Amino acid sequence: MLLDTPTAAVLLHALHARARALGVPPPAAFLGDWRGSAAVIVPSVALRPAPPARVFSGGAGLVVVGFRSFPDVVAGDPPLLPTAVRGEATGLLTLGRDGAWRAWGDAPDPAAVVREYGGGSGDDDEAAPPPRWAAPDRDAHRAAVVDCLEAIRAGEVYQACLSTRLDGRLRADALATFLSLARRAPAARSAYLEGPWGAVLAFSPEEYLVRAGDRVRTSPIKGTLPAHRDPAELLASGKDVAENIMIVDLARNDLGRVAEVGSVTVTDLLAVRPAPGVHHLVSTVEARTAVDHDALVSATFPPASVTGTPKERARELIAGWEPRSRGLHCGAYGLAVGPDLELAVAIRTLEAAPDGRVELGVGGGITIDSRPHDEWDECLHKAAFTWGGGPAPWS
Template sequence: MSDRLVTAPELLRALHQRARDLDLAPPAAFLGDWRGSRAVVVPSVDLRPVRADAAFLESDGLVVVYRSFPDTVRGAAPPLPAAVRGEAPGWLTLGDDGRWSRHGDAPDPRQVVGDHGPGRAHREDDNDDHDHNHDDDDESRLPDWAAPDRTAHRSAVTDCLEAIRAGEVYQTCLSTRVHGRLRTDPLETFLGIAGHSPAARSAYLEGPWGAVLGFSPEEYLVRHGETVRSSPIKGTLAADLDPARLLESAKDIAENIMIVDLVRNDLGRVADVGSVTVTDLLAVRPAPGVHHLVSTVAARTGASNQALVEATFPPASVTGTPKARARELIAGWEPESRGLHCGTYGFALGRDLELAVAIRTLEVTSDGHVELGVGGGITIDSEPDAEWDECVHKAAFTWGGGPAPW
């Protein structure tokens, strides 16, 4: 067998075809920086809706999971189930040398590509309707978006500023939702966006209920044994501006530090006494289309994964301070439920846990409707029009950057 290296997109396409050929559940993938690897790919996993409070029950195998933001508002129901979970018998990890390692009952990547890749399709002259020689910037693989409701978001920011002045909250995250249609299948959309906007915590999940195309830059919880960390992002600047401006912004610094305190409080509910520490404060890091301020809080805990998530969910960076009051107000200000936006996705292996905050995440229904939640943190120094511009900057990765397509 050839020693040619198999790329992640090539493997994912072949695994997707393998699932169709053999009537298996589709693959799942985590690209960027997961478990010390460039990619974690699950060849097949049956992801089924579950109760939210059962999503993080521990198992000896690899558990792939997502859980939506728990608060809902009146109006249309979120597009996807509140939580899904699936256990996988094997998985593959991609090393820095470009080679795959097999874990559990995982197939050989080269064999999969040989049996189910594009070469097989040409040899058998089947009716595969996917062009496997895609250009990473091919706009036909990007969603077609409708204009979001700028007026509603501006009104929510104005109401939030009034609540801050009244002392009800100090900081609150507000979101808006963009609706659209896919132009191709979910996997090709995922690979198209990943090609021009790679993110540290990208993920692809699929089931009969639809698909999740995640491009989050933000860690929610990363746990190894009894050590856990959370790295909230607060503070955003467009990528074409000088990132040093983030550290000159009183608004962004205040926003970040308030959320760091909230993360410390959340982890402290289940952490060993005295173990909660801030290991990194106000680091400037790049992400697709933007620069961010990122801090890291670490702790030690013997709590179960389920207890850890319950103590800290939803993630601090997407709620506000005080957390309980911020969540109550958000439900009254935002016109649509967040769905998976501001929830979490990832996987667990025993007590080890790798979860991202579900931002920059596309929620796709089985008929090709797609929704994207985008938002930002509001403080006393926020300006409604600037907050809207931040939402647009954060969504731009889905249309290849540049001006909004509406």
């Protein structure tokens, strides 16, 4: 059914007001490139903690929404959000590339929701202040990179992804902050999820798993360059190309665990693509599989691009090198509609507690050619969209 066309921001504000007025769970939103649409909004969904191994499969509703956090936890540093959440809903709204909303299941008419509950013009989100960040632990990150380089020289790993975490506080409510950042730095796989446990404000450029029936693809990102640099430098960088190709091999191996024999193929290798504040190298691996969504996730989780090669040894070493738990950072979030599944890698993702505390994980791949100073700069380039670009606010 074709419906009138308020903007996604206006509709989200109206649906949020509707949820408060009716005492129902808040909406969830997916902006950018989800299900072939400019936006997918679940008008109301109760997102509750769930077992990590059963987040995305089955259910009686039309759509399943959820996230699954990075599985390795550092002792003494509990994650801010639950390990996994899941919710089912019987209604769905999609904003087509033609600018029209379409309703599925029992989703309400967007225009009627805006008329009854408001939503404003969306301009107020432009003025929402970004989070206030404290300085992250540069020394710990440098020490981790140095240790990783020693492990690479010793032959324990070929590469590993190392992260740091930023701690801060929201200065506007979570939804206004999300919409403000989404307007300033739109990302292909943005999402907003909310529950009594807090909120997820996600701006990932990276597909993790995109499935249509028995066809599945994963598109790992490895290789990053600041947006002001010539993107051709990525393909000329031996370090970035090597990073990407090693992770492509890992992604092929991961999908091969559950794929039909002979169906795993690399369909796109070393494509240069823009993302907020940076350029990336992206490759795509495809396969066919008959397993359910959660079996597919379990076979490939955590995503290849945020671990290292070999994967299990890289995870063991990362748990000793990083002083903080990753939480949702480097996990996955998304939605499933029947036989279709779309998940993003949870990078460029803010995790907000109900009391306004917020965390952001950022990182990058380390190879033998990495330099600690450059790796730290890459972390800052990736986080800069949260304060409007330019120098870090604590410097």
